[in-house]
Amino acid sequence: MASNFATRANQALMQSSPKWRLAIWLLLMLSASLWSLQLWQNGARIQSDILAMLPHLQQDKLTERALNQVEATLADQVYIALIAKDETTAIAAAKLMMQQLAADSLGADNNGALTDIRSADMQLGEALGQYYFPYRFKLLTAPQAKALTTQNMGSLIEAATAQLYNAFGYANSNLLAQDPLLLFPANLLALAASSTVRASQGILLANQGDKVAAVVIAKGRESAFNPNAQLAQITQLNQALDSVKQRYPDVTMLKAGALFHALAATQTAKSEISILGLASLLGVIALVWLAFRSVMPLLLAIVTISSGLLLAVTFTLSVFGELHLLTLVFGTSLIGIAIDYSFHFYCERLCDTERSAQATVAYIFPTVTLAFVTSALAYVGIGLAPFPGMQQVATFCAAGLLGAYLTLIFAYPLLAGSRLPTGSRPLAIAGKYLASLTALSKRLTTPLGVGCFVLAILVCCVAGLTQLNVDDDIRHLQQSPTSVTEPESQLRTLLSGGTDNQFLLVRAPSEEALLQQLERVSPMLDDAIAKQELGNYVSLSRYLPSHQKQDIDYQLQAQLYQTQLDTVLASLGLDESLKPTLQAAYLAAKNQYITPAGFFKLEAGRQLAPLWLAPHEASTPNGDSATSNSGMANNYGAIVLLGGISNIDALKARFTSTTNVQLIDKVADISAVMGHYRLLTLKLLALALVIALLLFSLNFGFKKATVVVAVPALAALLTLATLGLTGSPLSLFHALALILVFGIGVDYSLFFASAKSHGNAVMMAVFMSACSTLLAFGLLAFSQTQAIHYFGLTLSLGIGFTFLLSPLILTTQKS
Template sequence: MASNFAARANQALMQSSPKWRLAIWLLLMLSASLWTLQLWQNGARVQSDILAMLPHLQQDKLTERALNQVEATLADQVYIALVAKDETTAIAAAKLLMQKLEADLVARGKQGALTDIRSADMQLGEALGQFYFPHRFKLLTEPQAKALANQDIGSLIEAATAQLYNAFSYANSNLLAQDPLLLFPANLLTLAPSSKVRASQGILLANQGDNVAAVVMAKGRESAFNPNAQLAQMTALTQGLDAVKQSYPDITVLKAGALFHALAATQTAKSEISILGLASLLGVIALVWLAFRSVMPLLLAIVTISSGLLLAVTFTLSVFGELHLLTLVFGTSLIGIAIDYSFHFYCERLSDSERSAKATVAYIFPTVTLAFITSALAYVGIGLAPFPGMQQVAIFCAAGLLGAYLTLILAYPLLASSRLPEGSRPLALAGTYLASLTQLSKRFTTPLGMGMFALVILVWCLVGVTKLTVDDDIRHLQQSPASVTEPENQLRQLLSGGTDNQFLLVRAPNEEALLQQLERVSPMLDTAITNQELGNYVSLSRYLPSHQKQDTAYHLQGKIYQTQIDTVLTSLGLDENLKPELQAAYLAAKTDYITPAAFFTLGAGKQLAPLWLAPLWLAPNGKATDYGAINDGDTLNDDGASADQGADYGAIVLLGGIQQIDALKARFAHDGSVQLIDKVADISAVMGHYRLLTLKLLALALGIALLLFSLNFGFKKAAVVVAVPALAALLTLATLGLTGSPLSLFHALALILVFGIGIDYSLFFASAQNHGKAVMMAVFMSACSTLLAFGLLAFSQTQAIHYFGLTLSLGIGFTFLLSPLILTTTLALTTNQLLTTKKS
């Protein structure tokens, strides 16, 4: 059936005019060019965000919201530390940098690259004091609560007396009149997280050995992974830092933030695209020139590659609306694959110079078509991976192959009609190589020879595969250079470990239950810090005590204002007339609580609001809104908003300086209300799952190919054709094991391509008939161009691309060595059979 379809298609090709074919091809290329131009004008862009490549995790809605909140909170933040020998210089340098950044923001207005430029908020303590003071009867530190629970008013009176005689205390007559035991200042101090940093003159400071570091923070207006935004943000930063360096030349600058990682990734990708693409292109040009000694094959090779790249970009932008930089890096390998069709065409022309270009295309059409289909299906296999970036690679390369295939079928009959110079030498070399392989094959076609060959391959595969290890860590997708990571690590140490990507998600059915859960989790995290499992954490429990905790504090303070107020006033020498006012204020505070809704209206509260996840309410206009933080999460909005009553409340606890992630996970392993979200580990687990799935897909593809080729060649020959890439894949895995390279999803994806590309070689040799020299020359050139492309990818600084290129280089190399055996072994067996017949 397949052969009948190919025959009919081939006959239709022979009957069609080369001019009409060329006209159709030109129309297709023009349409693709105009459509691509339209897509660019409508906002298509180049994407460099490495996160855009990662698989989408299947999470419940609250977990997904938490992940989005953390990424939005931490993303696009820029941290600059100016390290000086003394505090005065550090502060002055930081103020100058902030002044320059703010001037740039004012000058550019809405086009300003960096916003929210800040260091320390000197008004923060005052604002918090004003907010919490009316709730002072609902607040107690642990020592205060313990003293009151033990009826130990005396210790609190002694502490208050000490404060009265302390020159640096918060005590004043106004405070004493409202808080005679001076309990509130201690509660206010507990709101400040323990940290190595301090503030002076509005600047955040930290000690670095004998030096002082002043920290300046800013937020990018646009994503740090947008190349244009990167340029604008780096320009603003560079100008500001240049001014600082001119005024304070001894200043050392430490930088941290996604901007610097994204910039390094962009520069690496651009460099690799330029170097690898240019090297691959030059290598292909040299191959074509050395083989055919003519300008026309060279020009048509460039046309074939260009048309492939054009359709690759067109299809990718049409499907995704953007083009990832890593797709372009992977896509440079397309140059080495798309040119294969041109090689096969011209090698057949060399072998039969009397045949026209139209006839040559018709001759190779069935094999080229089958090769295109199998290679395209291999790329579709890559597209089944849950990586948007790898899906782009699949679309990009499959569309690129389509462009090269259509160029061969439609443009070559007319454009490649000129005669070629004499090409006997390359064909003679190919023939000599085949003859040598045939002689070698004769030795192995005996039972003993075949047994020895099989034994060597079996031992190699068994030893190598048993030594294989796996590594699915997504951090291999992108590894920033030491020039980026080392300053960032130093700055993180200054900021008490900073904040990691892992965090806790605490959930509860209602607001009060959630606050109580947070209070239960905090002591566990304090213990983790003591055990050096964790450096620090940021939790709302520090700022939002539960109603239960506030009620407990209120009732404990009742011992002061209802039973011991006379003792307190007398002991501290305060006017007894304060008693009625204090008792009235205490009673009035009974129903007045600290609430999330009120706290999140503060400046500090707005910064911490992303850590609070109230159920999303659906307004009548259909817009989802987080009303939990506005209406206490338990009332409907006046305009008729409604919510999913089964939805959980959630809170994020940010973690920093994690030293023992497994120990932290173990602490909450049996607590269903607390979940340690580790996106890196989760995605790595998904990668491991899809690594296994991809290898199973490869086995399935081999089975389907065997069935498909059996329709054309019969089962025995089809089994040999499929056995070559299958054996090449096994030998590649064994070699990886023997060299100590761990197996990852990118190795598995590369093996899919080893099958897709390598099966082409087998197909051409299986269809070679009397044109073995032409096929050998074409396969040699094809393998060289593919090895140029993928071999160069093996030198990439990005480990994932390195793995991909290394595996493909090994796989294609083994396929090149094994595929001619389909022809030479057949010839050897035929010769042996003839000799045996003669003797008999």
């Protein structure tokens, strides 16, 4: 059936006019150009966010919301540490920088690239004091609660007396009249997380050896992975830093944030696109010129590549609305593949110079079509990976191949009709190579030869495959240079570990249950800090005590305000007339509670609000508020940010048996997904081999189809063995590359299986095709991005082995 369809299509092509075909091709290219231009004008953009390539995790709604909240809170933050010899200079430099950044924002009509410029908030403590003071009867620190529980009133009186006679104490007559034991100030101090940083004159300070670092924080108005936003943000930042450097030349700087990783990734990708793309293009041009010694094949090669790239960009933008920089890096390999059709056309013309361009296209049409379909299916296999970026690569390259294929079918019959210089020399070289392979194959067809060949292949495969390791860590997807990672590491140390990507998600069926759960988690985290498993954490339990804890603290203070108030007032020398007022205030506070709703109205509360996941924030697709169902009671959630994690496994172990507390580690989760899809991709490759065997059996018969499929299968095994012998770990990107090895390798096998009497022309075409492909993917193996390196290395090995093995199909037939 497939053969009949190809025959009918071939006959239709022979009967159609080359001029009409060229007109159709020109109309298609013009339409693609106009549509692509329209897409760019309507907001299509270049994407450089490496996170956009990551797989989508299948999470429950609360976990998904938590991940989005954490990413939104931590994303696009920029941290600058200005390090000076003394505190005065550091503070002055930080203030100057903040003024410059603020001035740039105002100068841009309040629309600067960086916003929310800050350091330490000196008014925060005062605002918190005003909020919490009315609830002082329901707040106790752990030592205060212990003293009241053991009825050790004397220790509390001694602490208050010490504050009274301390010249730098916080006691005053107004506070004593409302809080005689001065319990509230200690509770206010307990709100601040323990840290090595301090504040002075509104600037966040930290010591770095004998120097002082002042920290300035800003947030990008747009994503740091938007190339235009990157440029605007780094420009504004550099202008401010230049001003600081001019005024304070001895000040050194540390920088951290997604902006600097994004810049490094963008610069690397742009550099690789230009270098690898140019090298691949020049290599292809050199190949065409050396083989055909004519300008026309060279021009048509450029036309073929250009039309492929045009359709690749158009299709990708139409499907995704954006083009990832890494897609363009991978897409440079398209140059080496799209030109294959041109090679096969001109090699056939060299072999039979009397045949017209239209007849040559008709002659190679069935084989080229089958080769295009198998290569396109290989890219479809890559598109099944859970990576939006890899799906883009698959769409980009498959569309590019379509553009090259359509150019061959519709444009070549008219454009490629000019005569070629004699091609006897390259064809003769191809013939000699085939003759030597034929002689070798005759030796291999003997029982001893076959046995030695099979044994050598078997030993190589077993030795390599047994040493092959796997590595699915997504951190190898993109590795920033040390110029970015080292300053960030130093700055994190200054900020007591900063905040990591991992966090705790605490769930509960109600608001009160959630607050109580958070209170049970905090001591576990404190113990982790004591055992140096963790540097710090940010939890709402510090700011939002549960009603249960507030009631307990209220009851404990009853002995102060209802039974021993006379003793306290006398011990501190306070007027007894304060007693009725204090008792009345205590009794009036019985039904007053600190609540999330009230706290989140504060500025400090708004900063911490993303850590609170209330059920009314989650809505159904119909827009209704999400409510509890049977079996789905955990509607409330809270995020506990973690920083300075030094032992993630020990930290996970702490919460494995804790109900409704989950350590969210997106890096580990995505790595697990990568491992799953790595196995799935290898299974898909095996399935593709079986399907190809059945498909080719319709055209060639089962025996010949087995040989055709065996070539890319053996090439894949040898590639994996080589990776094992060289110590390169197996990842999803190796597996995806093997799919493409199959797609391209089958093309070579098909051309040799269909060669008939034109073996020399096919050998020359496959040689040029392999050279162009190795140029493209071999260059990718030198990429600084690990994922691209793995992809290019695997393709280079696979195509190399396929090139060596595929001619044996033809020589075996001759023998």
